[in-house]
Amino acid sequence: MIKDTASPQTIGAVVFDIGNVLIRWQPEDLYDQWIGRERRLQMFESLDLHAMNDLVDRGGAFRQTIYDFAKANPEYREEIRWWHDRWLDMAQPAIDLSVQTLRALKRRGYPVFALSNFGREPFVLAKEKFGFLSEFDRRYLSGHMGVAKPDAQIYGMLEADCGHTPQALLFVDDRAENIATADARGWQTHHFTSARKWADHLIARELIEEADL
Known part of the structure; x- marks a missing residue:
């Protein structure tokens, strides 16, 4: 402790x-709302989305980093792109x-x-x-x-x-x-x-x- x-x-x-x-930062909660808990669990268990985000945190180009990751994982292409396209929805509320x-x-x-x-x-x-x-x-x-x-x-x-x-x-x-x-x-x-x-x-x-x- x-x-x-x-x-x-x-x-x-x-x-x-x-x-x-x-600022509250809990992307899993928003993905639960967007795609349902079961599919969200499958996606987060099969892909390291927080490692993807870490690349952005360390200076990687925001859109390119997310979109490249989406291209490499076509099963979840649209959902991964939301990490960029709907980012402000995830970073809230104050x-x-x-x-x-x-x-x-x-x-x-x-x-x-x-x-x-x-x-x-x-x-x-x-x-x-x-x-x-x-x-x-x-x-x-x-x-x-x-x-x-x-x-x-x-x-x-x-x-x-x-x-x-x-x-x-x-x-x-x-x-x-x-x-x-x-x-x-x-x-x-x-x-x-x-x-x-x-x-x-x-x-x-x-x-x-x-x-x-």
Whole structure:
């Protein structure tokens, strides 16, 4: 079980993951609605769609990557193309309480950064839909950086650029392996399981107050 790291050190910046922290990302649920659970299970068990998406996250051309994968798997050609054509339907809704914590931290004067596995073109689409994605002080996105979490390199690149020591960074992410890499580098961390628990963590750290939300 991952525990929060909550040292008394000053927080220099708060670093947010995006998917499943600020925006819900559960493609399986949408495919269940679109093609039925049985066919979705068959497709996801026979094809590694998340590995396909990882290529986009690491900087691969969005449409070409998805369409090439669809061409190579004609049994599910149309459904795979939806990963590109209906991407905005999958990346939603915003997790409102988490967005409120981001804005509360900014009002309190804390820099807020994004550290996210996110393709270049998908982020443009997401930013047009979700205005709060323009509110980060700095964004560290895998699609632009050519490396993705949990690879330690992307954390090191953030450290080298942001002007804060690792110990002064508070990082929130929903994936245990991403938290583990940050822990190993001395970051302060919170393993995201719900927006309410994340907000309560910030309140307990006296970074924000309930009235801020």
